[in-house]
Amino acid sequence: MNTNSRHIISLGCILFLFSMLLLFPDICLSGVNTGIHLCLTALMPSIFPFVLISNIIMRLGVVQIIGKLLYPVMHLFFRTSLYGGYAVFMGFFCGYPLGAKVTNDLLEQHLISEKEANRIICFSNNTSPGYLQNYLLISLLGPVRHKIFFILLYYIPIILFGILSGFTASHTNRSIETFQSRRDSDSYNHPEPFSVKTLDTCILESFKTMIKLCGYLIIFSILSAFIYQKLPIHLPFKYFLASLCEITTGSYYLSESVYPLPVKAVCCIAATSFGGFSTLMQTRSVCTNKNISLRRYFSARLLMAISVILLYLTALNLFHISL
Numbered sequence: 001m002n003t004n005s006r007h008i009i010s011l012g013c014i015l016f017l018f019s020m021l022l023l024f025p026d027i028c029l030s031g032v033n034t035g036i037h038l039c040l041t042a043l044m045p046s047i048f049p050f051v052l053i054s055n056i057i058m059r060l061g062v063v064q065i066i067g068k069l070l071y072p073v074m075h076l077f078f079r080t081s082l083y084g085g086y087a088v089f090m091g092f093f094c095g096y097p098l099g100a101k102v103t104n105d106l107l108e109q110h111l112i113s114e115k116e117a118n119r120i121i122c123f124s125n126n127t128s129p130g131y132l133q134n135y136l137l138i139s140l141l142g143p144v145r146h147k148i149f150f151i152l153l154y155y156i157p158i159i160l161f162g163i164l165s166g167f168t169a170s171h172t173n174r175s176i177e178t179f180q181s182r183r184d185s186d187s188y189n190h191p192e193p194f195s196v197k198t199l200d201t202c203i204l205e206s207f208k209t210m211i212k213l214c215g216y217l218i219i220f221s222i223l224s225a226f227i228y229q230k231l232p233i234h235l236p237f238k239y240f241l242a243s244l245c246e247i248t249t250g251s252y253y254l255s256e257s258v259y260p261l262p263v264k265a266v267c268c269i270a271a272t273s274f275g276g277f278s279t280l281m282q283t284r285s286v287c288t289n290k291n292i293s294l295r296r297y298f299s300a301r302l303l304m305a306i307s308v309i310l311l312y313l314t315a316l317n318l319f320h321i322s323l
Contacts (some may be wrong), residue, residue, distance in 0.1 A: 015293040017219075020226060027229055029297065031222030038248050039214040042135065046128060050094035051101070051209050055202040058105055059192050077159075080165030084120050088162070091124030092155075096279045099125035100234040100297075112289045119169065121292060122300035123162040125283060127154075127247075127272050135248075140255035141265055142164065153315070154269050157307035161300060193206065212285045220246035220278035228253050243271035246278040266312045274305035 021028055038242075057063055066089075067082040074085025083106050091099020101120055109115040132154060136145050192198050224242040230239060239257060243250030251268045259267075275283075284294055 009221075017222075020222065024226065024230060025168055027226050028222055030224035030229075034219055034225065034249055035214075035218030035221035039217055042131075042248060043214060043217060044210060046095055046130060047098065047211050047213065049205060049303060050090070050098050053203060054090060054094075054098065054105075054204040055205050056194075056199070058109070058197050059202055061192070063106070063111065072182065077166070078120070078123075079169040080114055080160040081116055084116050087112070088120055088124040091120075091126055093128060095126070095128030095131055096275060097125055097213070097286050098323045099284040100283040100292075104289050104292060107289050108290065111231065116169065117289070117291070118293050118296055119165050120162075121287075122165070122297055123158045123304075125275075125297070126158060127275075130274070132269075135264075136251060136268055140251055141261065148264060149315070150269055153266075153308055153311055154273055156311060157273070157304040160307075161211040161304060209286060213282045216278050216281045217246065217248075219275070220281070221249050224249040224253070239267070243267070244276055247271050247274075250276065260269055262316075266309060269312075270305045270308045273308045274301050 016165075017218075057066065063086055067086045069086040070089050072084050074080045074088055077229075078085070078088055080088055087099060087102040087106055090102045103112070103117050103121045103124060106112045107114065129151065132151055133147060137150060145205055224245045227241045227245065228238050231241070233241075235257070239250070239254050242253050249273055254264050254267050256266060280294070280298060283297065287294065
């Protein structure tokens, strides 16, 4: 896409949002309220502590220690390097978009290669198990009997993608010495002693990241509210588009629908696996390194969402698992 096309698209988005503010102030107010509520009750409590801890770990230079502990398992399954395994671990257990942020930070500090960064970001940037179980399967969908089944349904395509992509990895045995000469030329990459100043810097960086994430969440919550309340299309397409925009609000709309519980559950899991455009923009905001390919990331997440649906249909037909 050339520069003129990007400018036209950006101008169109700005005019669309401005028109919504003028024509549908009630929708904007509803979307902003929903977005702020989600930021305060879902995003900040679940993401901020891990962003802060990750920043402290990077500043203190203890990634190598953690990487050594994780390396045997992560290299065995995903063929990751010493530091790449740390990014995969954080992405699996801490939620969107921390896996992308850690991957970007490691690449910026020359601790992993561009090839490995573009490979692991596709399967390391996931929602957290806490979000799946507490928010999606308990708060929204209610008494789902086979919670473990649906959590596995989400993670199986991701794990398989990571394992299969590892077969093409030829750089994963690189250790700390591999990028030493490049890291030594950047003073920022040297470990810092723990101090109040270091903690202050990590807190400010963490809040800067969270402000960007909350901003995108609010914008796409407004778009989801507009789609759900004003767009003149059939209801199933409203649920589909709202989930594509923002998975949290889209999943909420799906949970309130009249569809059977198995249909709502698999749609919510598939939407969460894809991540939605809100998560894509959040991922883009934390990936400051331009060598990370978001096009490849987008294709991988779309493939995983389709795989979730196919796995569910297969399990339903073979094992007759019901909710």
